[in-house]
Amino acid sequence: MGNKAYAFIAATAAFLVAGPAVAQDWKPSEPVTIIVPWSAGGSTDTVTRVVAGELSEALGQNVVILNQPGASGSTGTRSVWEAPHDGMTMAAGAVADLGAYPVLGTLDAKLEDWRLYLHVANPGxxxxxxxxxxxxxxxxxxxxxxxxxxxxxxxxxxxxxxxxxxxxxxxxxxxxxxxxxxxxxxxxxxxxxxxxxxxxxxxxxxxxxxxxxxxxxxxxxxxxxxxxxxxxxxxxxxxxWLPEVASAPNYFGVFIPADAPQEVLDTMDKIWAEKIAGSEVMKAHAAERGALFNATYGEEAVKAAMPYLSINAWQQFESGAAPNDPSEFGIPKPE
Missing domain, CATH: 3.40.190.10 (Periplasmic binding protein-like II)
Known part of the structure; x- marks a missing residue:
């Protein structure tokens, strides 16, 4: 095989290796919106504004907070789900709410339909x-x-x-x-x-x-x-006073539809691993607000948040407040 052929193969290989790295670099060309499905000043709103500042710096683009309360948080979350799944509109909130919406019948999207990016757990x-x-x-x-x-x-x-x-x-x-x-x-x-x-x-x-x-x-x-x-x-x-009370961390985060473009998810994964997880701003906020800081994403985030979601979803179902069986949506019954 001649030198030109080797050069062609080498160039092709380099392109194939470099291609995914370029594709993972998501740079939004306009401001990103995070919808907080609760009123301003609450725990979700407060911490999301801190996260938005860190995200804005990492993305090189403004991140705007929009408060849209209603229907126990499902109104704002529904707006995100019904918007284009392009990463430009994200949801914020507690996983205990997000995963319980289909159990309550307020939103069809299941937990597995979202990519989770968690930051703090807030105790009651x-x-x-x-x-x-x-x-x-x-x-x-x-x-x-x-x-x-x-x-x-x-x-x-x-x-x-x-x-x-x-x-x-x-x-x-x-x-x-x-x-x-x-x-x-x-x-x-x-x-x-x-x-x-x-x-x-x-x-x-x-x-x-x-x-x-x-x-x-x-x-x-x-x-x-x-x-x-x-x-x-x-x-x-x-x-x-009540030794038998069940408890688990109540995790909050930012959520993106899981079918968003891969470069969006890859970029968010990278930001969470390299910036949010080590953010001194986030750590200081958590300590000052009485929260547990534990930045995680993807499957690890689901594992961390599932215990509290299970408590919530099954309590709602067994009390008669929710019409749908949580097990139908992959939510195990608390032990």
Missing amino acids: LISVRTDSEWKDFGDLLEALKTSEEAITVSSGGLSSATAISMQTLEKAADINYRQIVYEGGNPAVISTVSGETQFTAATATEQVDMIRAGRLRPLAVVADKPLELEGFGTVPPVTE
Whole structure:
């Protein structure tokens, strides 16, 4: 074989090797939109704005946040699903919501139809106004067990952190409560601060400012380990009073339809592995907001988020709030 033939083969091989690397480099030519399906100021909105700044720097393009609350988060998520699957419109939220939408019948897209990019886990926190008669969770638990009138808890919606936490507590104890629903965690927390509701079980991230300002007193974290809250101290786990309460990390992230162009997914994978996972900005935000930072994506993200999704989906189904069997959507029953 002549030198020209060898040169042709070498050039062809180089092209084939170089081709995929070029294809993986997604550079959006216009701003990318992330739809937050909750109101501004809540845990999803707050952390997504931090993520958007990191993404914008990595992509070399503006990343715009659009708040679109409604139907327990499914309205905004549906907008992403119905938009072109080109990576230009992404969703934000909790995997516990995203995976439960088909169980609730509010969105047909299953968890496997999305590519997950997770960043923090936000524990639920049971808190009251600082002037409340309930000084610890034992006091509140006794009231929930004995009160003839339902005690009101502020909630961000059917599949919000509050709803999931309260259903978890309800499985462990006979309690009398009523959820008052608001369009997201932030207005729900404000309702407890103002006295419209008697307590909240929103995420620590949504409550931390009011706790540091002395407006709310945290009684227990819905977990099996205490929460160290910067600027406050240690919050005991709810398992000190109810050892059988099921708990798992409630993971939040950014979601892209899994059938988006491969170069979009490859670029996002690379950004998550090389920038987000080591982001000092994200780490500082998590510590300041009482969240667990654990950036992961793809199958590893599904594995991390599935325990809390399972708790949520099966509680919704078994309580009668959701019409569809979670196992039909690949969601295993919690052990």
